[in-house]
Amino acid sequence: MICRRGIGHASLTMLIGLLCLMIISTILFAISLTKSNNKPKFYINEEGYGNDPMEEYSFDEEEQVCKVPKLSLDDEKYNKDFRVLPKLSCRGKSLFHLQNSVLRINRTLLDGKPLSYCIYAAVDRIDHWKVRYSTSLKRHSNFEGKVDADFFRVQCYVKNKYSSLQSMTPSNIGQEDSEDITFLRSKGDNYNWNKVNPDYDQFVTQVHPKNDVMERVSRTKSFINSTQLNVVIYGIDSMSRVSWKKILPKSYTYLRDTLKSVILQSYNIIGDGTVAALLPILTGQTQAELPNAGKNRPGAHRLDVFPLIWKNFTESGYVTLLGEDTPEISIFSLRFTGFDKPPVDHYMRPFWLAASKSTIWKKSVRYCIGNKPKHQYTLDYMKDFFDKYPRVPKFAFGFHTELSHGHTYPVQHIDQDLTDFLDYFKSAGHLENTLLIVMADHGPRFADRCPMTTGKLEERLPMMSLTFPESFKIQYPHLIKNLMKNRKRLTTPFDIYETLKSVLNIYNAEKPVKYSDRGISLLNVIPANRTCTSADIELNWCTCMEIENISVTDKTVQQTATFAVSYINKLLYVIKEKCYELTLKKILDAKKAYPNEQVVKYVKKENAKIPAFKKPAKLDILHIQLTIETSPNNGLYGITVDKDLATNTFTINGDYSRLNAYGKQPHCIMETHPEFRKMKPRFVIFRLENPFSGFSIPHTTDKGASSANRILINLTPQSHRIIRYLDRVIGCDLVEIRPIGNVCDDLHSDRILRLRLRLVVGHRTIAGTLGRAINKD
Numbered sequence: 001m002i003c004r005r006g007i008g009h010a011s012l013t014m015l016i017g018l019l020c021l022m023i024i025s026t027i028l029f030a031i032s033l034t035k036s037n038n039k040p041k042f043y044i045n046e047e048g049y050g051n052d053p054m055e056e057y058s059f060d061e062e063e064q065v066c067k068v069p070k071l072s073l074d075d076e077k078y079n080k081d082f083r084v085l086p087k088l089s090c091r092g093k094s095l096f097h098l099q100n101s102v103l104r105i106n107r108t109l110l111d112g113k114p115l116s117y118c119i120y121a122a123v124d125r126i127d128h129w130k131v132r133y134s135t136s137l138k139r140h141s142n143f144e145g146k147v148d149a150d151f152f153r154v155q156c157y158v159k160n161k162y163s164s165l166q167s168m169t170p171s172n173i174g175q176e177d178s179e180d181i182t183f184l185r186s187k188g189d190n191y192n193w194n195k196v197n198p199d200y201d202q203f204v205t206q207v208h209p210k211n212d213v214m215e216r217v218s219r220t221k222s223f224i225n226s227t228q229l230n231v232v233i234y235g236i237d238s239m240s241r242v243s244w245k246k247i248l249p250k251s252y253t254y255l256r257d258t259l260k261s262v263i264l265q266s267y268n269i270i271g272d273g274t275v276a277a278l279l280p281i282l283t284g285q286t287q288a289e290l291p292n293a294g295k296n297r298p299g300a301h302r303l304d305v306f307p308l309i310w311k312n313f314t315e316s317g318y319v320t321l322l323g324e325d326t327p328e329i330s331i332f333s334l335r336f337t338g339f340d341k342p343p344v345d346h347y348m349r350p351f352w353l354a355a356s357k358s359t360i361w362k363k364s365v366r367y368c369i370g371n372k373p374k375h376q377y378t379l380d381y382m383k384d385f386f387d388k389y390p391r392v393p394k395f396a397f398g399f400h401t402e403l404s405h406g407h408t409y410p411v412q413h414i415d416q417d418l419t420d421f422l423d424y425f426k427s428a429g430h431l432e433n434t435l436l437i438v439m440a441d442h443g444p445r446f447a448d449r450c451p452m453t454t455g456k457l458e459e460r461l462p463m464m465s466l467t468f469p470e471s472f473k474i475q476y477p478h479l480i481k482n483l484m485k486n487r488k489r490l491t492t493p494f495d496i497y498e499t500l501k502s503v504l505n506i507y508n509a510e511k512p513v514k515y516s517d518r519g520i521s522l523l524n525v526i527p528a529n530r531t532c533t534s535a536d537i538e539l540n541w542c543t544c545m546e547i548e549n550i551s552v553t554d555k556t557v558q559q560t561a562t563f564a565v566s567y568i569n570k571l572l573y574v575i576k577e578k579c580y581e582l583t584l585k586k587i588l589d590a591k592k593a594y595p596n597e598q599v600v601k602y603v604k605k606e607n608a609k610i611p612a613f614k615k616p617a618k619l620d621i622l623h624i625q626l627t628i629e630t631s632p633n634n635g636l637y638g639i640t641v642d643k644d645l646a647t648n649t650f651t652i653n654g655d656y657s658r659l660n661a662y663g664k665q666p667h668c669i670m671e672t673h674p675e676f677r678k679m680k681p682r683f684v685i686f687r688l689e690n691p692f693s694g695f696s697i698p699h700t701t702d703k704g705a706s707s708a709n710r711i712l713i714n715l716t717p718q719s720h721r722i723i724r725y726l727d728r729v730i731g732c733d734l735v736e737i738r739p740i741g742n743v744c745d746d747l748h749s750d751r752i753l754r755l756r757l758r759l760v761v762g763h764r765t766i767a768g769t770l771g772r773a774i775n776k777d
Contacts, residue, residue, distance in 0.1 A: 065529040066490040066544035068266040071242045071457055082246065088413040090368035095200040096154055101388075103147050103181065103204065115143060116159040119191065119198075122149035122183040125350040128302075128338025133354075134183040136191040147181045150208050151351040153358075155198035193358065202370055203355055205348075205377055207384040213319055213345045217392055220317035225505045229472065230394045230434040231313070232382065232425070234418075236411060237274065237401040240443030240458035241265070243408055251418040255438060259422065259431070259467045265488045267464040268544075269442045270537050272655045274401075277441035277462070278331055280493035281500075282309050282397075284519060293336050302340040303332055309500050310344055313395040316504050321385045321396040323348035323378045327356055331399060348381060367403060367413060375400050375414050379421045386430045399441075408444050435503060436467040437496070445657065456638060459657075460543050464496070466522065479509055479523040489526045490544065492535050494519030538654035539623055540640040545593040547625070552587040560624045560641045561587045563650040568630075568637070582630040589627035593640070621645065623653060636660040 095110070096103050117140045121133035133153065143156075236244075241263065245252045255261040269277050271286065279287055283306055291305045310320045322344040324330045330349070332338060355361050360370055367374055378398045385396055404411040422438075425431050443458035466483070473480045486495075498521040502509040509523035518536035520526050527534075532542035539545070550557055565584045572579045622643040629636055639656035643649070 064489060065531055066266065068268070068461065068490070068543045069457060071240070071454060071461070083409065085409060085412050088365075088367055088373055090365050090371045090373055092202075092364065092368075092371035093200065094202050094371055095156055096202060096204055098204065098206055101146055101206070103144050105143055110158075114159040116140070116157045118143050118154055118156040120147075120152060120154050120181055120183070121191065121193075122147075123151040123153065123203075123350050123354040125342060125347070128333070128340075128349070129353075131350045131353045133191065133193060137181065137183060145180045147204070147206070148208060149183055150346060151203065151205050151348075151354065152181075152183070153193060153203050153354070154200070155193070156200040158199045201360055203351065203358075203360065205351055205381055205384075207321075207346055207381065207388045209388050210345060214392070217317050217319060220315070225507050226316055227472070227503050227506055228393050228433070229469070229503050230386070230430070231396070231437070231500065231503060232386075232394075232430075232434055233397045233437040233439065234379075234382070234421075235278075235397075235399040235439045235441060236404055236414070236463075237399070237441055238404045238408060238444045239411065239440035239463050240461055241267070241463045242461075243444055243458060244440065244463040247408055247412055248415040248418070250415045251422065251438070254419050254422050255465050255467070259426065259436070261436070261438070261465040261467040262483055262487055264464040264466075264486075264491050266543070267462060267491045268532075268535075268537055269460050269462060269541055270492055270494070270535075271541060272657045273445075274331055274441045275335060277493060278399075280519075281496045283307050284309075284494060284497040284501075295335055295337055300337050302337050303343070304340050308343065309497065310395050310397070312501070312504055313393075314345075316393070318393045318395045319346075319385075319389050320344035321346040321348075321382065321394070321398075323381050323397070324399040324401065325352055325374055325378060326401040326405070327352040329401065329405070346381075346385060348378065351377070367410065373413060373417065374402060376417055379417060383421065383424060386425070386428070404444075431467065432469050432471065434469060435472075437465065438467075439464045439496075445659065457543055460541055464491070466499070476506070476523070479506075482509075482525050483522050486522050486526045489528065490530045490532070490535055490537075491522065491526065492518070492537060494536065495522055495526070499523060539593065539642075540625075540638075540654035540656075545623075547591045547593050550590040550592050550624070552590050554590065556622075556643065557587060557590040557624065557626070560590075560643065560650060561626055561628050564626060564628060564637070564639045564641055564652070564656075565630060567639075567652050568656070580632050582633065582635070584628060585631040585634075586629040587626065588629055588636070591625045593623040593625050627659065634660075 093109055095106055097106060098104070117138055119136050119138050121136040124132055124134050126132055134149075239248070256263060270280060271277070275287055279285065279290065283290060285307075291301045292299060293301050293303050293306065310318075310322070314320055324332075327333060327349060330352075332343075355369055364370055369377065378400060382396050382398050386394060400414065403414055418438075422436075425434070425436070440462040442462045443460065444455070445459050468480065468483075498508065498519040502521045502523050509521045511524070513520055513524050513527065515527050515529070516534055518534070532539065532544050561584055565582055569581050572581070622645055624641050624643060626639050626641065627636065628639070636659040637656055638659050640653040642651050642653045644651070
């Protein structure tokens with residue numbers, strides 16, 4: 001018994017020893033695996049890739065000074081107003097298409113019919129505001145071939161168009177016909193493109209590689225520290241991050257899940273409108289800091305003097321492209337003098353100028369040019385740019401305005417096409433060496449929800465995403481880790497500029513960061529205690545603020561609103577003979593804004609690098625954010641006023657913004673004083689011609705009317721051309737046109753159409769009748 005007990009005890013001791021040895025070995029093995037794997041693993045989370053799936057929201061959020069409110073897509077009003085639009089259907093037929101850089105004819109469209117002749121002409125730039133067609137080239141055969149221009153127009157005529165024997169006439173289109181189409185560029189001719197009636201009429205766009213550009217690139221040596229990454233930036237007007245997620249779900253999901261893009265959560269604009277949003281990205285400066293290039297301003301320069309970022313890329317051996325639609329209100333045209341010389345190697349503006357003045361444009365469905373959506377021209381141009389310069393570093397900037405400038409709903413039309421564009425870039429291998437930035441300039445500004453707090457925040461928090469290639473992530477894992485840390489930190493357009501500079505010199509992302517730096521590369525670590533002040537964001541645009549509601553009847557609020565209107569009127573003094581003096585109609589909303597607790601505690605250190613904090617300081621300035629309505633323009637304005645509590649005086653903090661569409665109100669001052677377009681001119685003339693002979697609107701009041709700006713028309717089905725007419729005449733003043741029932745008042749005769757009209761502006765309703773004689777056919 002003693003021996004058996006001793007053997008059992010020895011066995012137990014040995015077993016315990018073996019177990020301890022196994023545990024120690026397992027721990028050592030795990031440690032060795034950890035040490036041997038220095039490459040970080042990336043996981044998909046809600047808005048990009050992170051270092052650990054459990055750290056989706058753990059990047060020192062608690063220590064971040066700026067906490068941007070999280071916006072919800074479940075807002076009841078937002079979902080109520082949102083509506084899915086039918087698919088955009090462009091009409092028309094394109095006889096020609098490009099195949100491997102060769103202009104080809106769609107033979108199935110001709111169905112064996114012979115062409116009599118075709119007229120070709122390139123679109124040439126004269127200056128920033130004018131284009132011309134090159135000497136036209138007429139061909140009776142050999143209709144296909146390579147074309148030596150980026151933009152050209154083709155008109156073709158079918159032979160024996162009205163002959164019953166045309167099907168028996170042999171076609172003069174042969175597969176062997178292919179002759180290069182070379183234009184004479186010395187001068188244009190007098191061929192009238194807009195008053196002929198061709199059987200086929202279309203614009204064709206492509207990227208035609210330029211010999212002088214290739215020679216320049218071959219002579220240029222890139223910077224030693226350049227990553228040689230291509231850069232593609234594609235932007236859409238007036239889209240917040242949450243509105244992009246709601247309205248463009250396909251492209252948003254593709255960016256997040258397929259491309260593993262980093263979508264910035266706290267990207268904050270620094271000023272009002274597109275120019276204030278994009279100039280810091282493209283120059284690193286605000287408009288006030290750049291040379292005077294304002295339209296109709298004394299001593300104004302052309303935009304060639306601006307230090308635009310693509311100049312840096314050109315100097316580093318890149319080929320460059322710029323494409324933006326809406327030539328009259330584009331980034332570099334609405335407020336500025338324009339460029340003296342083309343700013344980039346491939347510039348789309350000449351195409352948009354020619355197209356917008358053509359009969360093709362006028363006959364096309366809205367948002368289309370012929371049988372192709374307008375946005376597709378820019379997307380295709382950027383795709384062709386990458387295809388035509390396969391072994392050359394490239395910088396491309398594309399921006400689309402029309403679909404979302406007045407209202408965000410029409411931008412739905414771009415979702416699938418943008419997703420296809422992204423997928424093409426991925427499948428073609430273009431993203432293997434490319435930084436892709438998909439973004440917006442600012443959030444929606446003119447929607448019904450903009451006066452709401454959520455709407456104001458949306459305006460200030462636009463979409464901004466960055467996609468780096470896998471090769472870059474492997475080569476610079478520590479920089480990608482920095483980028484992920486910055487995903488929720490306060491970022492601005494100045495940071496995007498510094499990030500672009502890092503592409504040309506990677507050491508820009510490695511340099512020491514000061515707390516006071518307003519622009520920091522996103523590949524560097526942005527301080528967690530960054531504030532709007534250190535990032536150079538004016539209070540009116542800062543989303544880090546703590547905000548409390550104040551009663552609109554409060555005495556201080558009343559005084560502040562009166563001061564705000566007085567301030568706007570002082571700005572108008574220089575054009576008082578053209579503009580009405582504004583009066584305060586209503587205070588819609590009032591809030592007091594103040595820094596959060598950590599911001600109030602902040603004390604700047606002498607070395608300007610690491611801030612310290614102390615007990616909250618006593619506020620000496622009261623910041624009041626107002627939403628006001630003025631008369632007679634029914635304008636809604638957002639403005640921040642500072643009240644000095646010691647002196648009881650008021651000052652305007654930063655700029656103010658117009659929250660509802662000003663439409664055609666400022667047409668009489670757009671050329672001379674575009675900066676005042678937010679106001680209401682005194683002389684606004686509506687000249688109504690066909691299809692109306694009269695326009696009578698008696699003033700009435702409807703207290704139950706909706707506050708949205710809209711025109712509701714009672715129509716019969718045959719009167720839809722009047723909808724199109726009103727949409728064209730009143731333009732962007734219209735938020736919505738829709739029939740409200742078959743209650744058209746056809747009085748006296750079938751040849752007389754009378755439309756009961758209700759025009760709702762603000763809380764005021766104007767009702768009336770439109771009438772004119774209309775032929776039944």
